[in-house]
Amino acid sequence: MPAFRRFYAAASAWTGRVAVATVAVILALVTPGTVRPAVAELRIGAVVSATGPAEYLGDPEKRTLEIYVEALNAAGGVGGEPIRLMLHDDGGDPETARRLAARLIADDKVSVVIGGTTTATSLAMVPVIEAAQVPFVSLAGAAQIVEPVRKWVFKTPHTDRMACEKIFADLVRRRLTTIAIVSGTDAFGRAMRDQCVKLAPAMGITIAHEETYGPADTDVTAQLAAVKRKSGLKAVVVAGHGQGPAIVTRAYRQVGVGLPLYQSHGVASKQFIALAGPAAEGVRLPAAALLVADKLPDGDPQKPVLRAYADTFRQKTGQPVSAFGGHAYDGLMLVVEAARRAGSVEPARLRDEIERTRGHIGTGGVVTMSPTDHTGLDLSALRLLEIRKGDWVLISEQGS
CATH class of the missing domain: 3.40.50.2300 (Response regulator)
Structure with missing residues (x-):
């Protein structure tokens, strides 16, 4: 079955109705002719604070990652290869976050880590990430996570x-x-x-x-x-x-x-x-x-992506959307698009492609990364x- 038909069938069963923008985003990641075959499954490690004092930030992040990895895999994964999500809850504890990141890298051989719900948990993971030379997309807000620029560390929220x-x-x-x-x-x-x-x-x-x-x-x-x-x-x-x-x-x-x-x-x-x-x-x-x-004007370039994500999240969870789930969506899509462009799940190649992201429309804004900017958002995104x-x-x- 062609990729677009697999995706349509999966999406129909998945939510009953998926906004057109979501279809477009995911089709771009799986349609033959636009994707160079990946050499193996994309193994994504994730560490979020799904419980504990930051639960209302981390729980929508967890749900978002699960929802969209399931949808992407139902549509054929990336280049015909599956995405494997290894998701852990750090309970908001920085030391637990550090230990889980180390386990994901050493034992699970992940190609990338997404997470760090809070500034504290993100900063605890950074030394592990840098030592292992595996790309990390943080979901926390502090500018100090990416300033000064760290080669392997990116983030999706506004600073x-x-x-x-x-x-x-x-x-x-x-x-x-x-x-x-x-x-x-x-x-x-x-x-x-x-x-x-x-x-x-x-x-x-x-x-x-x-x-x-x-x-x-x-x-x-x-x-x-x-x-x-x-x-x-x-x-x-x-x-x-x-x-x-x-x-x-x-x-x-x-x-x-x-x-x-x-x-x-x-x-x-x-x-x-x-x-x-x-x-x-x-x-x-x-x-x-x-x-x-x-409430955004119809001409706003973010509106289709925002409405698609918000509709999907509400339908799948029965909960109102939050910016924090959006941070996880953006992190996942940045990684998946990098893997598509690279045609590889090798960490160094993923890192390079994340840094080459240009004009990516996410829930947080229009993202353009560079060697000197690993957030990629300007003030108009807020x-x-x-x-x-x-x-x-x-x-x-x-x-x-």
Whole structure:
């Protein structure tokens, strides 16, 4: 049976209806004539935080990888060879992530590793990756994962520095330039705080007060009360991911700080809204366009890909889409397209082809990698959103 007919039959049974853009993406990976035969199955190792404090980031990543590897294999894999996914849960523990990465490379002989739900778990895996010379596509946000550039390390999410820049630009537009930062003491919280502090002077932002919270903190009212007492503040920025920012948001409303509140792209999930409850109303954040796919103009080049992924994820899981599952989708497709172009699953050739990615339309934006840029996204890939009545609203960046 021709590849396109195999894919159509598999897709019909798979979701009942798969958006045209998804068909186009996967057909491009399996259609004869466009693919040089791979020499063996593509063995992909994955380490995500499907349980633990980062579960609401890692669980959609896990589900996405499983859904799309199944679909690709039903359509003939890559060049007629299967994709083998070896997926592990690190529970959010960096040492477990490091050990699992080492096992995938030494025992399972994977050609590439996708994962690192958090900055901490990603950074724990990096030395293992570099020593083994196997390409790694991180799903975490900190710029320090890829800056300075590491030969074997790439990432799909927007960086923490990009998030600071997007937030600060909106603060300047709204003339809210004297702020407090409340940051988590985890690796991502510290990294984003540092990026914001470095960037603030150049953008005309004054950071007049700072507070921190720990990953296990369940009561942060004292920190928010201190923010409320500080005179002259115009807004508050929270640097964190996982459940912590929701706890901060609830305390923020409980204490009655009464200032505009910004979160990072580390909360880009409906689960954050559920955890924060009514306190999330009015919160602004930078996030991938995936969260507002249906609200984008029809001419937006990302819209077909975003709607296809969102429809598929909802149909297969019964859950709302999150930016974090999108990061996993982007990582998988970058790897699969690299294998297609290389006609090989040899790690060095995969690495080179990932770095040669040009104009790839993913859920996070249009990706163009280079030897000096292993994220491949510019600031236009982040959209400014506000939470209203339990949903995401796209904010115009021409005004306030």
